[in-house]
């Protein structure tokens with residue numbers, strides 16, 4: 001509406017194929033979103049009388065898909081630059097030398113920032129507006145600052161809280177003397193560090209958040225688990241932790257505890273709706289019932305699931321749980337040999353193999369509503385509705401992979417899941433336009449990531465990766 005009575009907002013997006021993710025899940029053909037400040041002010045269908053809104057910045061989506069920003073619910077963001085040096089198998093270096101954990105231990109704050117900027121731009125291009133860094137960045141300040149420089153939302157936690165790392169010897173590549181020296185596995189350190197990132201939540205309008213995370217996968221004592229859960233309860237945030245990544249670790253934990261680790265944690269009283277478990281690649285029959293009774297979020301990382309060789313020996317039960325009403329989000333884990341957007345495609349394909357095929361609509365729920373819940377941010381993210389944060393994505397109208405777009409959800413998840421975002425808003429700010437970040441220069445981001453990767457490899461003495469020889473012009 002451009003006549004009298006129109007309300008004024010800051011940004012008005014019109015002519016959208018809009019997926020607001022409302023309770024009824026309608027797709028609005030000819031939909032609009034009005035943005036005021038950092039919030040969504042209104043969402044609806046544009047009628048003959050217009051939208052009822054005017055704005056100094058009006059964006060005609062030309063019928064493109066518009067959706068709430070996807071949430072990457074588990075990303076070791078500082079590992080983004082080790083691509084090539086460490087491929088699918090976390091347990092080996094490129095030449096049998098330093099392992100993946102040694103790489104992580106060698107990162108300085110500028111390395112973590114360079115990796116984060118690379119990941120952040122990649123996320124925006126794939127339609128993600130938020131990522132959860134699960135307590136594996138040594139300098140959360142560096143991650144938050146780099147994410148803010150690109151303009152993406154994130155939630156961070158204190159680095160490597162673990163006080164019993166014996167189980168890690170089962171996966172040699174994740175254990176490293178250098179890593180243990182940098183973040184000692186002592187209860188004193190962990191108990192004093194717990195909650196160190198929660199101050200970020202005081203800025204209720206910001207894009208940096210804090211949560212409680214323990215590394216998990218059997219590396220936390222009962223005392224540390226209880227302390228972390230009590231803190232998460234008190235502060236109204238999630239407790240995020242790994243569990244059930246690898247079959248060998250799962251079996252070792254069962255042997256040690258006489259029951260599954262998850263059943264043990266439930267018995268401790270540290271499992272609830274504000275607990276987020278990452279992986280759960282292996283779930284025993286008794287654990288399925290506990291999940292349904294206690295209501296945690298689960299983050300499935302399909303690439304990590306494949307990387308452990310699990311599809312044939314332990315078909316995932318998470319798609320069936322999702323379809324039964326459990327909150328299952330999606331994550332990448334570390335993007336060593338996939339892009340930040342491949343999880344949605346893999347989820348469809350791998351769930352079909354497991355006999356509980358996920359529909360594209362299921363996957364979009366996992367990326368939005370369930371992702372927000374897994375991050376503990378479902379009161380502000382995951383939907384486009386008045387009062388929610390204006391984190392949204394306008395996909396490219398001229399992208400071939402998004403054609404013919406007769407079925408927007410299916411098209412987006414199964415074919416157009418690549419870097420097909422055109423315009424991205426985070427917290428009401430335009431951070432990507434025409435497929436390019438607005439706040440940083442892409443080439444500078446790439447160059448800094450390359451410099452960092454070479455520098456880390458040099459410090460570790462890693463030769464150039466890959467099987468083929470390299471010839472340089474003289």
Ligand SMILES: [Zn+2]
Nearest residue numbers: 074076242333
């Ligand atoms: Zn992880």
